[in-house]
Each structure stands twice: as C-alpha cells, then as structure tokens.
Amino acid sequence: MTSDPMTSDPMTSDPVVPQSLPGIGGTALGVALIRALESTRPDRLFDDPYARHFIRAADKHASPWGAGGSPAVEQFLSMMADQVAVRTLYLDRALLDAARQGCGQVVLVACGMDARAYRLPWPPGTALFELDLAHVLDFKNAVLDRLGATATCHRVGVATDLRQDWLPALAASGFDPDRPTAWLAEGILYALSSDAAGTLLDRITIASALGSVLALDHAEDSELLRAARAAISAELVELWQGGPVARLDGWLAARGWRPDVTDIAQAAAACGRPTPSAFDPNRPDAGRAWLATARLGGTR
Template sequence: MASQPDLPEQLTGVGATALGVALLRAQESRRADRLFDDPYAQHFLDAVDPAASPWAAASASTEQGFLHLVAEQVAVRTRFLDQTLLEAAQAGCGQVVVLACGVDTRSYRLDWPAGTQIFDVDFADVLAFRNAVLAQRGAAVPGNRISVATDLREDWPHAVTEAGLDPRQPTAWLAEGLLYALPPAAADLLLDRITATSAPGSILALDHAEDSELLRAARGELSAELVDLWQGGPTDDLTTWLTRYGWRPTVRDIAEVAARYQRPTPAAFDPERDGTGRGWLATAHLPQQL
C-alpha cells in the first residue's frame, strides 16, 4: 500500500483553510441538490492525519462553528466561479490561471473546451501533495493542466510565462479565497501583476469578504492561529479598486448570488444576524485598448 503524502508546511497554518474548503466541497457534493460535484475533495481529507490539521479533524457536521458559518458561501462561490471560468474559456480565453490553487481540482473536474490550458499556481510542496493524493486515488492527469511552483510574494508572472502562459492572449484569472488574506499593499501588488500579464479580453474572477466579530470568534474556537486570517485586502471597495487598474467589474453581493441558486444567505454574511459582515463575488473584464 502506498504511503500517504506528507502534509506540506503551507497547508498546516492559515494555508490549511484549503482543507476546510475541501471538506465543505465534499459535503456539498453529497447533497441531492448540490450546486457542483467535486469527486476528488474527500481524497485530501482522507490523506491527512487529523492530528495535523483542525480541518481534517473537524466533524462531518457543519451545524455549528466556523464551518457552518461559511458552508453556503463556499458552495455558492464555487458554483459561481466554476461557471464564470467555463464561460470565459468558451468565449475565447484559452488560458486559465488558478492563483494559490491549494487542493483545488477544477483542472480535473470541469469540462473545459478543447485546447484550454489550465495553470495551477502554488508552492511546490502544495502542488506535490495535491498531485500525489490524486495520483494515489487513480485520477488521470488532464493533458491541459500545468503545475506552476512559485510564491505569490515573488516574481510569479515570470514563473507562469516560463511555464507557457502567453500574455499576448486573453487569460481567465481566478483569485478565490485570497484577497481577504492579503494586506492592502499585497492585494494591490497582486492586481498590478495580474493586469500587467493580461491581454485585452482577459477576465478576472474573485471573491472577497469582510471580517466580522462572528467570524473571528469562530476561527478562534477552531485554532488560535486562524484568528488573524483576515488581513483586509484592498482598502477601496471592489468596484473602485478594479476600475482603478483598468478593469470593468461587475460586483455582486453573496446573498444575491445565493438567492439565484435557491440557497439561503450564508450565515456569516446574513445582515439579520448580529456581528456579521458582507461578502461579494466579482467578475471583471479587461477591455480592448482604444
């Protein structure tokens, strides 16, 4: 029997929220009314010693605590971002870049148009862990997937272009679960680099969320090191921020998108509950230059 891959350091602290997302995607995939199907998500949880991660040790129930607060948000944003990326690829974005992909499996589970290239970007050990788990479970490696080992704090655009991304062609970018974990200057740098590596016609898909008293308390109950997970992201609202860099954004409240999918407002962003904040899903297009 093959040995289990070691859990990388980048998935043991704040970065381990990738395993929390995997847990919620696995649960959503078991629902009769699921918004998406991720047949790989449970594999990552099965590969992790519960002592190594609070997420792997979490109860299968999401009836309380942090997982309950964000379960619907993860389900809704996954469906929304899946659809956005597929529509972008069908509209001519032949390159898709998943930033800080963690254990994301979109390159495996979505029905991409022929010829679409998917660039999964993260630390080398995170990619190795994900790829090893999937290989051990017999998942066939998609021919259109390219793993790019790099650090988003470094010159990651160089790494992605060296791996084959053509910045002269339109790209669909995904920044999921990322903005709120960045301090403002880092968020600005990320968007500046995305913009500089994007051809006209490119599309950016992302989510963002305010921290709140409710979320901070729930994170603290799960793990003390997760309390500082939220670093704020951009100081401007998303529409102003994206427009300043030349993008044409459409920003939707998470409650609006949830209602579209016939789901309740995610608990962490329900204005009828005390101590909540707001959450958003956004798409942005880079227009043709005049």
C-alpha cells in the same frame, strides 16, 4: 455536519499516508472539506469527487480540517458552507464562460485543492496553470497521482510564493501574456494585506491581454467570524489580513477592468440557498462578501 465525506465514495483509491499541510496551506483543506460535504447533498450545486480524497489524505492530528468533526470546526463550517458552495458554482460558470468565449489560458491563483482542472469540461486546447506554495502543490499532486486522475485540460503546476514576483515563473511554465486569460482569485484576497492585494491585482493586470477575464471572491472579516476562527486556533485568526479596503468595483475599475460585482446574499438566493450567516446583512456582528467577474477592456 450531517454527513461524512469519507463514505459513499464512488472512486477507488488506496489509503494514502496521512500528510500535514501547515500554515496558510491548511486553509485549502477547509475549503476541500466543505466541497466534499456539498458533493454529498442531493441538492448539491456542483460535484467535486476529488475533495474527499484530499481530506482523507490529510493528517487529522495536524489539521483541524482533516479531523473534520470538532464542534468548533462544525460551527465555522456551518457559517461558511453556503458561501463556498455558491462561490464555487458562480466561479465554475465564470471560468467556463470565459474559456468558451476565447480565453485559452486559465490561471488559478492560490489554487489550493481546487479540482477544476479535473472536473470541468474545458474546451479542447485549454491550458490551465495552478499557482500555490510548493508544499501545497506537492500534497495535491500526490493525492491526484495516487488516484490516477486525468485532467480535462493541459494542467501545469507553478510552485511560487505570491508575495514575490511570480510572473517570471508563470512565463517559464508556458504562459503567454499576449493571449486572453481567465484568471481566478478565489479564497485568497482575505489572506493578503491591502497592499499585497493591490500588488497581486497589478501583476495580474500586467500579464493580461485585452479580453482577459478575472473572477474572484472577497469576504470581510467580522466579530462573528473572528470568534468562530478563534475557537479553532489562534493561527486561523491571524491568517485573515483583510485584503482590499476599497469597494471591489472601484478597486478593479482603477486598473482598467470592467467589473460586475454581486453580493453573496443575492447570489445565494439565486441558487436557492440561505444567506450564509457570516455574511448576513441583517446581523450586526457579520460582514459582507462578494463575487465578481471583470473583463479587461472591450465590452462585456
């Protein structure tokens, strides 16, 4: 790690009482740490001024990401940083394009510390729903409230466990399945079994009006990534369940989505970034990773 996301802070805030974010929820801090570091780069692909505050609020004794400095964490981050940076920019663009083309609702599935409700210029009237576990949303809201942050859309948090049927909770929060929606499934498919990933896509499809857009990323596990995670914690090894086993284009098309899938190496090259080592097709111990957008029915 070459820079400290806690310094050069352009936003003022009081120190918050450190909180822990156990289990799968803690992975959201790993992503926030990468976004905080990316935001300090002169050649950054995006600026997320909120990410560093989530890291600062995390209990560094309870989270490897809060500490942000162990050699094992640095090794893992060096493998993942460009994947997260490139996917963030790609998905920012995909969601904004969809919103500008008529998706007045946005749903961030497993939102974690995603600050798009605050940092992107949404068209007026956009409603944005954030789905995640209750304790993750509580942590996030505490940090944002402390900052006095103002969303650039109508933001609604929906505390839910994605392993259950979350559609009633989403509808009760004001979501309208008859309006086209821009969905985001970022950093979540890998943490689901193949069946659970299929169920997630089925529920998204059921709740999608024609013209809805789904943006997502997916990453294969590999010998390289497993070893890097094992050096941090056994829990982190177990959290990776693999997600869809089918090719993403076929997986999406089978449910009526018209997919456009890009390999992360190609997307990184388009941003002037190297292929992330964990997804380098020239390494036998690495896997592959993809970015995708898909539209339900209609023309692209």
